[in-house]
Amino acid sequence: DGGITQSPKYLFRKEGQNVTLSCEQNLNHDAMYWYRQDPGQGLRLIYYSQIVNDFQKGDIAEGYSVSREKKESFPLTVTSAQKNPTAFYLCASSIGVQDYGYTFGSGTRLTVV
């Protein structure tokens, strides 16, 4: 996965459940991001983190939470407050937040059943 690994690849959630998506990178990148991808919507930013123990809300943070306890890891929790969680979730990392291209993970497809 080019140094950034997302798991699981597919995830099914029941109504009212919280689920956590994993993202791990071994690229020594400082910045990490979570995007949500829906058909025709492009990539929308959920949360991002520039350094360990710091993260910022993106454009659609409601119903999601993150942590950044280690440089390599940036897990995303989809809470029961997220009313429409079915989507493709992409994690990415970059050397820094400004002026650098992303390396993306292979994604997690979350479906509510």
Added chain:
Amino acid sequence: GENVEQHPSTLSVQEGDSAVIKCTYSDSASNYFPWYKQELGKRPQLIIDIRSNVGEKKDQRIAVTLNKTAKHFSLHITETQPEDSAVYFCAAPHASGGSYIPTFGRGTSLIVHP
């Protein structure tokens, strides 16, 4: 925040033709413009990028041009091949919480017919 408009949303060409995808942005402070290619069911991958101190950059069959005055940048693919079929995304950074975070266009689905 940044508004990035990408056109067209779908582009269908014959193999060997050229393809052009255009993006416009609103934040005049933006200075880094990447393009990503996403094949069906796969992750986006960076294919080319340009910084504001140059007007054009080429890499084999792909090129990107930037017009900072008009706030638009374009992806050009020449001699298209079926394997170029994918969704292409542009991005432009915008200021958010003291940092610059890329905002993505909605994507262009390129279909190259053999």
